[in-house]
Amino acid sequence: MKDAVFSSVNIPAAVAVLVIAFSATYADHQNKIVSDQVARADVLAKVNLIRAKLEGNINGNLQLVHGLVATIVTEPYMGQQRFASLASNLFGENSQLNNIAGAPDLVVSLMYPLKGNEKAMGLDYRKDDWQRKAALRARDERKLILAGPVDLKQGGQGFIGRFPVFVASAGNSERFWGIISAVVDVQRLYKASGLLDDNLGIDIALIGKDALGPGGVQFFGSEDIRKENPVTAEVLLPSGSWQIAAIPKNGWPSTPSNAWVLRAIMAAAGALVVIPFLVAGRLIGERQRNYAELHRLSRRLELALEASAIGVWEHDLATNDLSWDDRVNEIYGRPSDGGPRGYSDWAGAIHPLDLARANADFDSAVASRGTYSSEYRIIRPDGEIRYVRSRATTYEAPNETPKMIGAEWDVTADVLLNSDLVRARQLSESKNAELEATKARIEHIALHDSLTGLANRRYLDQVLNEYTTNARRERAHVGLLHIDLDRFKHINDTLGHAAGDAMLVHASTVLRSTVEEGGFVARIGGDEFVVLCTVQDIKKLALLAENIISQMSEPVYYHGHRCRFGASVGIAVDNENDIEAKHLLVNADIALYQAKTRGRNRYEFFTEAMQSEVVDTKRIADEILGGLERNEFVAFYQPQFSAKTLQIVGVEALARWRHPKQGILAPDVFLRVADELNVVSMIDRAILNQSLSDFAEWSTANLDVPRVSVNVSGRRLQDEDLIKSLRELNIKPRTVSFELVESIFLDGSDDLITWNVNQLKELGIDIEIDDFGTGYASIVSLLKLHPRRLKIDRQLIIPIVKSPQRRQIVSSIIEIGKSLGIEIIAEGVETMEHARILEGLGCDILQGYAFGHALDSEGLKRFVQSRRLRAVS
Numbered sequence: 001m002k003d004a005v006f007s008s009v010n011i012p013a014a015v016a017v018l019v020i021a022f023s024a025t026y027a028d029h030q031n032k033i034v035s036d037q038v039a040r041a042d043v044l045a046k047v048n049l050i051r052a053k054l055e056g057n058i059n060g061n062l063q064l065v066h067g068l069v070a071t072i073v074t075e076p077y078m079g080q081q082r083f084a085s086l087a088s089n090l091f092g093e094n095s096q097l098n099n100i101a102g103a104p105d106l107v108v109s110l111m112y113p114l115k116g117n118e119k120a121m122g123l124d125y126r127k128d129d130w131q132r133k134a135a136l137r138a139r140d141e142r143k144l145i146l147a148g149p150v151d152l153k154q155g156g157q158g159f160i161g162r163f164p165v166f167v168a169s170a171g172n173s174e175r176f177w178g179i180i181s182a183v184v185d186v187q188r189l190y191k192a193s194g195l196l197d198d199n200l201g202i203d204i205a206l207i208g209k210d211a212l213g214p215g216g217v218q219f220f221g222s223e224d225i226r227k228e229n230p231v232t233a234e235v236l237l238p239s240g241s242w243q244i245a246a247i248p249k250n251g252w253p254s255t256p257s258n259a260w261v262l263r264a265i266m267a268a269a270g271a272l273v274v275i276p277f278l279v280a281g282r283l284i285g286e287r288q289r290n291y292a293e294l295h296r297l298s299r300r301l302e303l304a305l306e307a308s309a310i311g312v313w314e315h316d317l318a319t320n321d322l323s324w325d326d327r328v329n330e331i332y333g334r335p336s337d338g339g340p341r342g343y344s345d346w347a348g349a350i351h352p353l354d355l356a357r358a359n360a361d362f363d364s365a366v367a368s369r370g371t372y373s374s375e376y377r378i379i380r381p382d383g384e385i386r387y388v389r390s391r392a393t394t395y396e397a398p399n400e401t402p403k404m405i406g407a408e409w410d411v412t413a414d415v416l417l418n419s420d421l422v423r424a425r426q427l428s429e430s431k432n433a434e435l436e437a438t439k440a441r442i443e444h445i446a447l448h449d450s451l452t453g454l455a456n457r458r459y460l461d462q463v464l465n466e467y468t469t470n471a472r473r474e475r476a477h478v479g480l481l482h483i484d485l486d487r488f489k490h491i492n493d494t495l496g497h498a499a500g501d502a503m504l505v506h507a508s509t510v511l512r513s514t515v516e517e518g519g520f521v522a523r524i525g526g527d528e529f530v531v532l533c534t535v536q537d538i539k540k541l542a543l544l545a546e547n548i549i550s551q552m553s554e555p556v557y558y559h560g561h562r563c564r565f566g567a568s569v570g571i572a573v574d575n576e577n578d579i580e581a582k583h584l585l586v587n588a589d590i591a592l593y594q595a596k597t598r599g600r601n602r603y604e605f606f607t608e609a610m611q612s613e614v615v616d617t618k619r620i621a622d623e624i625l626g627g628l629e630r631n632e633f634v635a636f637y638q639p640q641f642s643a644k645t646l647q648i649v650g651v652e653a654l655a656r657w658r659h660p661k662q663g664i665l666a667p668d669v670f671l672r673v674a675d676e677l678n679v680v681s682m683i684d685r686a687i688l689n690q691s692l693s694d695f696a697e698w699s700t701a702n703l704d705v706p707r708v709s710v711n712v713s714g715r716r717l718q719d720e721d722l723i724k725s726l727r728e729l730n731i732k733p734r735t736v737s738f739e740l741v742e743s744i745f746l747d748g749s750d751d752l753i754t755w756n757v758n759q760l761k762e763l764g765i766d767i768e769i770d771d772f773g774t775g776y777a778s779i780v781s782l783l784k785l786h787p788r789r790l791k792i793d794r795q796l797i798i799p800i801v802k803s804p805q806r807r808q809i810v811s812s813i814i815e816i817g818k819s820l821g822i823e824i825i826a827e828g829v830e831t832m833e834h835a836r837i838l839e840g841l842g843c844d845i846l847q848g849y850a851f852g853h854a855l856d857s858e859g860l861k862r863f864v865q866s867r868r869l870r871a872v873s
Contacts, residue, residue, distance in 0.1 A: 024266035035256035038424070039248065043231045045431050046200050047246045049438060051233045053193040054242070056442035058184060061097055062144065062161045062238050063446070063458040064090045065182040067525045068100065069163045070457075074589045076167040076177050077621050079678030080110055087112035089526045092450070096188040098158050104178040106135055119153045125179065134210075135179050138162040144238045146211040149186045149219055158183040161238070168586075169618065195220065202246045205230070211240025221245070228252065310409045317366060317394075318401035322346065331388060331410050333380035351377035351385065365404070369394045372406060387415040451501055452508035455522040460530055463520055464581040467532055468574060476534045478574040478581075479541040482588035483511070483548065485527040486566035486600045499558050500527075503565060510551045514544065530585070538573055545569040545603035553601065568595040569603035590614055620673045623659070632658045633683050635690045636854035637708070639863070640825065640847045643839040648864065650707040652739070652847065653691040654854050655683055681716040692729060692736070694857040703864045709737040709768055718752055723759045733764025737789065741770050757785065768825070772813065782820060789845070790817045794828025797848075801833050811841045818842060 068086055072078065078086075087100045091113075099117050102110030106125040111117050125135035130150070138145040141164075148159030161184070165177040190196050195204055205221030207214055213234070218226065229252070230245035311328030315321075320343055326336040332349050334341075350358055354376035365372030372392040377385055392406020447459040455463075471478040485507060492500035504527065511521045511529060519533040531548075535541060552567035570592025572584045591606040598604065627633055637651040657665040674680050691708045698705050716722060717740070738760060757767060766788040782790075792813055800807040810826075817824045826838045829848030838846060855863055 020266070024263065027266060028263060031256050035253065039252060040231050041428060043202050043246050043248060044233070045428075045435060046202055047204070047231055047233050047244050048435055050194050050200075050204065051235050051244055052435070052439050052442055054189075054195075054235050054244075055237070056446050057096060057189055057192050058146075058159065058235075058237060060446045061095060061184050061189075062146070062182060063456075064095070064097070065100060065161065065163060065180060066461070067457040069165055069180050070585065071525075071589075072102070072165055072177065072180065073167050074586060074593075076104075076165075076618065077625075077677040078110075080114070081678070083110040084112040084114065086526070094192070096184050096192055098152075098156070098183040098185040098188075099154075100183070101181045102178065103135070103181065106139075106178055108181075117154050123153070134160070134162055138164045138179060139176055142166065146237055146239050148184075148210065152183065157186040159186065159189065160184075167618075168615070169622075190220070201249050203249055205245040206235075206242050207245060208235075208240070208242040211237045211242065213241045214243040216242075310407045312405075312407050313392075315392075315404040315406075316401055317404060328408055331386070331408060332378060333382060333384075349378045349380070351379055353377075362404075365392070366394070372404060375411070386410055387412045449523040452505055452523050454508050454511075454529070455520065457522065457524040460520070460522040460524060460532070460585075461582075464532065464584065467520065467534060468581045468584075471534045471574060474534065476536050477538055478584065479531075479533050479535050479538070479544075480572045480584040480588045481531040481533075481541065481545060481548070481603075482570040482572075482585065482592045483529040483531065484568050484592055484596070485552070486568055486596075488527040488565050491563050491565060495558065495561060495563070499561070499563065502558050503556060503563060506556050507552065507567075511548065514547050514551060530588075538575075541571050541573065542603065542605075545571060549601060549603065566601035568592060568600050570595055570606065571603060572606040587611070617673055617676075620670060621677055624657075624670055624674055624677060624679065627657060627659070628679060628682055628686070631686070632660070633686050634658050634856065635687045635694065635710075636664075636856055637691075637694075637860045638847060638854040639852045639860070640709075640845050641851050643826075643835065643843050643846050646835075646846075646851075648705060648867070649845055650709060650737070651705055651860065653687050653708055653710045655687050655711070656854070678715070680713045681719065684711060684713055684716050687711070688736075689729075690857075692731065694860075695735065697857070698861065698864075701861065703861060704868075705860075705864065707735050707737055707766070709739050711770065712738045712740060714741075714753070717756050719756075720752065722756055723763070726760070726763060726765070731763065731765060734766065735764075737766035737768045739768045739770040739791070740787075754784075779816065782816075782822070786820070787822060789823040789825055791825040791827055791847075792843075794848070797826050797828040797834065797838070798830065800837055801831070807837065807841070810838075814842050 068090065071086055075082065083102055090100065091097055099120075100112050101108050101117070101120055103123075103125060104110070108120050108123040108125075111121055114121075123131070125131045134145050134147045143164070145162045146159060147162070149157045150160060152158050161182045163180040163182070165180055166174040167177045169175040187196075194200065195206075203222060203225055205218055205223075205225040207218045207226070208216035209219045210216065214232075225245050225247055228247045230247045232246075233244045235242040235244060311331050312325045313328050314323045322341045322343065322345070324332075324334070324341050329336045332345075334345070347355060347359070358374050358376045361374035362372055364370075370393075372390070375387065375389045378388050379385055387410070388408055389411045390406055390408045392404045394402055395405050396402040447456060447462075448454065449456045468478050485503070488500065488503060491503055504523070507527075507529065508521070508523065511531060515521055515531050515533065519531060522530045522532070524530050531544070533541075533544070548569060549567050552565065556563045556565075570588045570590065572587035572591060574584060587606040590610050591604045594610055595602050595604040604610075634656055635653045636656045637653055639648050640650045640652060641647065642649050655667055657670055659665050671680070674683060688710050691710050695705065695708050740757075760767060767785065768789040768791055769782075769785075769787050770791050771793040772790050790813075792810060796806060796810055796813075800810055814824045823844045824842070825845040825847060826834075826843045827847045829835055829838065829846045829850045831850050834848070835846055835850060852863060
């Protein structure tokens with residue numbers, strides 16, 4: 001019987017052990033989960049900050065290039081100098097851009113900066129295996145394609161954003177212009193985004209090379225990171241995404257920092273539960289059978305209360321007598337002497353701030369004869385503050401006074417743990433708020449110009465559709481003003497960029513104060529601004545433009561300097577409510593170009609005629625470029641004659657365009673557009689090469705043509721490789737003359753032109769001044785240049801037959817030339833009367849329709865031979 005009793009007691013002990021073991025295991029598991037969640041939350045907060053920086057930096061860098069792409073749409077034939085001028089504005093102090101390349105027809109011919117990137121010039125994307133696929137994909141999908149990181153030909157690594165450029169062509173269609181490639185430096189991007197910051201305490205991996213997202217190839221960080229159950233986040237890019245994976249520096253903690261403390265507590269609690277069971281079983285087994293069951297139940301209750309640290313008290317509601325057991329005495333720090341306790345013992349121990357609430361809870365329970373429940377702080381005699389939870393219920397036995405019987409237990413550990421959890425949650429919320437604020441700041445920076453605080457091009461693109469949609473709903477017009485500051489570059493060049501920045505800030509202030517509420521003002525690059533507004537009456541746009549121009553023309557003082565600049569404004573209006581929003585900016589840019597062409601400091605509205613002019617100019621530009629590729633630009637030669645003997649003393653090579661449909665075209669048809677395309681020097685070079693070839697052929701045929709004169713543009717004279725290329729041609733001295741217009745050799749000519757002219761003379765190439773008398777060359781500049789010949793413009797020659805005044809002017813020019821030892825050529829000699837007068841005035845050489853029109857090489861050969869035959873006969 002004794003063993004049976006002992007065995008029956010051991011069964012609950014075993015169950016308690018199992019329950020405690022299960023509880024301990026579960027608590028340990030939950031503790032690890034909480035620890036892991038805290039660790040992952042900390043890593044995720046850091047990852048989100050880096051993700052926001054990555055998105056802000058890469059999107060900000062690439063968005064800058066959208067402004068350059070839009071400009072190329074309106075200026076598809078811009079040259080390297082214009083391209084470099086525009087691209088340089090994108091390279092700010094905090095930019096991670098490495099370089100920007102332009103590849104018309106998929107061949108790199110535009111680059112900024114050019115220094116250090118020479119190897120990339122001339123690269124044909126279609127012939128380069130690692131470039132072709134991405135370039136063609138950008139063209140075919142008509143959107144930005146981000147590739148990288150890739151190894152650059154000029155060294156280093158970068159992310160390459162390729163922007164397809166489509167420009168308008170005849171018939172309102174579009175043609176593919178080429179690719180704008182922007183290279184973002186890998187190391188600068190990583191550093192600016194915090195990836196290289198060792199103080200973060202995390203290891204990071206980036207997945208998704210070429211913006212292919214989580215399914216792509218890892219290109220940053222250790223391969224082991226992805227095997228360690230990392231925290232991940234997606235980096236959204238202009239085309240595609242990356243995935244960030246991160247773990248703590250030393251890996252995830254395998255054991256929470258408080259694991260052993262918690263296990264020790266659980267072991268102690270288990271011991272407190274199990275050991276008394278075993279002891280009670282041994283004692284109960286020794287007692288008599290008649291008292292075993294009663295004693296066992298009593299002991300189990302006592303042990304349960306002891307193990308749970310719960311104290312029991314009884315309060316007589318009639319007499320206010322209060323009795324505590326030893327556990328309550330222990331909780332309140334009182335001696336376990338079994339002495340009587342009263343209300344003052346309880347109320348005196350409660351914290352003064354909690355006493356009123358505790359009393360109210362007790363009185364409410366007594367009044368309702370319900371359950372009493374309260375939680376309060378007590379101050380023990382040693383000054384320690386503990387948190388106590390108390391629960392009780394009323395009990396009334398027959399013939400006895402009503403009593404409140406309850407239990408109390410110390411919940412200090414639970415309260416402190418909850419406080420820690422609350423603080424942890426508040427810290428997490430604080431970090432989340434900080435992250436949101438950082439994200440908001442990054443978004444603001446990405447959408448605003450750092451100098452003026454105005455919206456940038458990216459922001460403008462976002463609101464443009466919104467404005468047009470609202471205007472159509474309100475049956476109003478959307479007006480877009482494209483503003484460019486006049487003479488701004490002069491201020492930058494003379495007073496420095498700080499002064500230029502001050503002018504830009506002033507201009508932004510003027511625009512803010514001028515544009516009414518509801519208008520939108522943006523700086524889209526350099527000294528260009530855009531105003532977007534909704535109006536019912538289009539005339540208000542003209543008034544707004546006039547007001548802007550007027551205020552911009554007011555002087556601005558900067559460090560004692562009185563600065564003046566103006567503004568040209570192009571205006572585009574959504575008149576028919578059917579124009580695409582993106583075309584408004586293109587149309588306004590066309591109108592701005594017209595405003596500048598017509599004198600600056602004015603405004604122009606976009607018209608269909610402007611559009612037609614742009615289309616025509618583009619068509620001619622395309623045909624010029626095609627004509628250069630097909631060698632359609634040819635030399636025609638007009639003979640020059642001695643005024644005394646009327647013998648041929650030379651020919652002037654004139655550029656003509658042998659157009660496949662329109663026939664032979666003179667320079668007045670194509671020269672302006674060719675100059676805008678920066679291809680005049682290419683035409684000059686083609687005419688020179690053909691002239692040298694024809695001259696060699698004439699010499700072989702024994703034609704008596706002493707020399708040939710060719711026109712040279714100022715841009716060609718600024719070519720640093722001009723002399724080198726001419727030396728390779730082995731030009732025979734005194735057989736070639738270069739004709740220069742007056743504007744090239746003004747008193748302020750740059751040193752490179754002067755040096756090139758002197759080198760031409762050393763090569764035996766004569767220098768002639770063309771169109772003299774229509775410009776503003778000085779005698780001093782003639783003395784400096786000392787040309788071999790001077791050609792009087794036909795505008796002065798033609799009237800000399802009837803105008804003595806013009807005849808006197810021509811005579812004076814001839815006398816000046818003679819005094820300086822310069823031969824005089826007269827062009828525009830249309831009659832023999834002109835020839836007689838000019839010969840009498842002392843002119844040396846005559847050129848004009850009176851002697852012969854411009855002829856091609858074969859025509860000139862026949863002309864010379866026929867004169868020779870007539871002379872012989």
